[in-house]
Amino acid sequence: MSQAKLWYNGPGEDWKQGLPIGNGRIGAVIYGGSEQETWCMTELTYWSGKKERIAGNGGGKAGLKRMREAFYKGDYNEGDRLAKEQLQPKKQNFGTNLSVCDMVLRFGHQSEDVIRELDMELATAAMSYSSAGHAFTREAFATNVDGIVAARFAGEQAGSVSFALRVTGRSGSFAAVVAGDDTIAFHGQATEDMHSDGTCGVLCRGLVKLVVRSGSVQSKADELVVTDADEAYLYFAMHTDYGQADENWKARSGEQLTAAIAKGYDQLKAEHVADYRSLYARVSLDLGASEAAALPTDERMRRLQQEGQDDPELISLFFQYGRYLTIAGSRANSPLPLHLQGVWNDGEANRMAWSCDYHLDINTQMNYYPTEIVNLAECHVPLMDYIERLADAGKLAAQDFYGCEGWVAHVFSNAWGFTAPGWETGWGLNVTGGLWIAMHLKEHYEYGLDRAFLTEQAYPVLKEAAAFFLDYMAVHPANGWLVTGPSNSPENSFYPLDREQGPQQLSMGSTMDQVLVRDLFAFCLDAAKLLGTDLELQAKLEHAISLLPPLKIGSRGQLQEWLEDYEEAQPEHRHLAHLFALYPSNQITPRDTPELSAAARQTLLGRMTDELEDIEFTAVLFATGFSRLYDGDRALWHINHLIGELCFDNLLTYSKAGVGGADTNIFIADGNYGGTAAVADTLLHSHAGDIHLLPALPSAWRSGSFKGLRAKGNIEVDAVWDNNRLTEATLYARASGPAVVRFGELAVKVELEEGQAYRLDAGLQILERTAVAR
The missing domain is CATH 2.70.98.50 (putative glycoside hydrolase family protein from bacillus halodurans)
Incomplete structure (x- = not known):
């Protein structure tokens, strides 16, 4: 076969x-x-459903001030009560x-x-x-x-x-x-x-x-x-x-x-x-041969699950399946992006309190995690267009609920452009949900360097998101940091220092919010400079960036999920939103921020308890997290776990019964897409002009090759390895500019010229330079 x-x-x-x-x-x-x-x-x-305006209660900035004062004083119950009054709309025709x-x-x-x-x-x-x-x-x-x-x-x-x-x-x-x-x-x-x-x-x-x-x-x-x-x-x-x-x-x-x-x-x-x-x-992947390759797919999955046998060809199959599902579900002419179940729907999620919608606290984002690196940029277009429409709808939410400029969206959306908070502050008041999904505009630009896209779509949308946060955020009276809030860290909870108040979800300045806002402000500042525009905004952004809180390490050696070193009320929780700083962002890297990287590792290890809410997207978060920490063997363990334990026989991923109120295993597409991204991430990292080859290559993938993966800077990459060592790589430059190519401790700077291919040897020295033939 x-x-x-x-x-x-x-x-x-x-x-x-x-x-x-x-x-x-x-x-x-x-x-x-x-x-x-x-x-x-x-x-x-x-x-189902329809377009409708979900109006706020008119509390605006004055209401926000009252909530924040309660949180600053440590009165979380009062802050939550006030948030429910102003920021918890009734459910209507969401659909x-x-x-x-x-x-x-x-x-x-x-x-x-x-x-x-x-x-x-x-x-x-x-x-x-x-x-x-x-x-x-x-x-x-x-x-x-x-x-x-x-x-x-x-x-x-x-x-x-x-x-x-x-x-x-x-x-x-x-x-x-x-x-x-x-x-x-x-x-x-x-x-x-x-x-x-x-x-x-x-x-x-x-x-x-x-x-x-x-x-x-x-x-x-x-x-x-x-x-x-x-x-x-x-x-x-x-x-x-x-x-x-x-x-x-x-x-x-x-x-x-x-x-x-x-x-x-x-x-x-x-x-x-x-x-x-x-x-x-465009892309091929060879991770080595498998003894089980002649067996039916479901039998191979059971062998992986029950016997723990390595099956690198099954990993390659799963990787290409994710690419197949991307093409099948999201094309440049698609009227909407992939929803919770891609373009398919078995009806199971719809009969519960769930909805087959656009969850903006990981699921929709993860659907598109692999799109750029696996060379399917055109399949990203429906999401770009949807974000633009979401931003337009989100201007009303910014006005109605916060009295602020710009646009905002929260924990989920729908075909009708829903941007209001969800109808329960504990999970619905994720104020950076819209910003999180809008970060895909940044990703799409950084991979393709399309100046027209930056000018006409990415910068205008993200500039208005920046306008919201510049207007919405407040200076914390205790430390002078510019913070969001009230907001949550999806969908987790904590105990405040006054533990008698019980578990809480809302606070000021969650780590997730701050990481996203930092990436937003930095990107808008760089884009404005590149485009030679908005000098006044540039000055505001530079000042705001200087006031953002740093990433912090908690008493258990973990990366703090909140501004304060709170105790987690649910240490086994499925979400790891604050690790956005590690993946897909690059605010934490082992080379540039070793102490924060160690804290991120501790966060991952600490979450891996026997009671862990073991579902498809969490397996992906572990895999991508360990990949970014150059721990390929741990990343592979979680990829194998995803395929062997969290897939139906047709290799579609699922969320286990008992999590989030599910009474049966529910198909969720993000595990397929995220798992594909995780495989690619072990083979190629790219950010800030660096192209890191085989950064987290698992030891089990002893020999292999890939062709056609994509790096930021509009570069395609091929690589071959043997005995877990790079033997050859080729860079296909679609744009001119400098790049630092890395393998392990080796690092070589290359001046790339558009239209040229650069073949490198095991020591990253250029063997051949030719005109791009593809």
């Missing part, structure tokens, strides 16, 4: 064993066997992304030799089996080129393909009707009554059409029936009224299917593969 395939012996019993495909807007998870197959269909804009429908296909074949596979080289899901002595194949893909999902069903014997197809709604108001002998038309509205009032949500319309070669297709009651065909082709299209200014969206599915059928399946697939591979084929 190919290294780039997930494959399984036997049917997929349920969604958690299904194979995901997507075109950046429509998603499908396909499961089942020879007798019956189910396709769970989703769409990024199929949201959630909903799954749309199931397509159920009944074949009635008996077989014991079912093979299912997801080919990541071609972005196709397939099944093969034999029944009554004859071979059958099924294949499906979701094409971004044509905006639809297509499938082919074939048998080796003429006239052997027969099945029935029906469409059933999964949520909200939904109806499917047979329209002629070869088409099912459906329409619905995304409604639910847990996250909204049950009446509001987007409308959808779609079509499923069957085309046969020989044989026949006919309508019977509420389904289509294919009889005695040589081959059958399925085409699925749907659209919603989200963001539409007229009624033209209603006809779009029909137009797309007419064009797709005119092209023919083979041309559709060829164009899909060419489009997909223009992104996917």
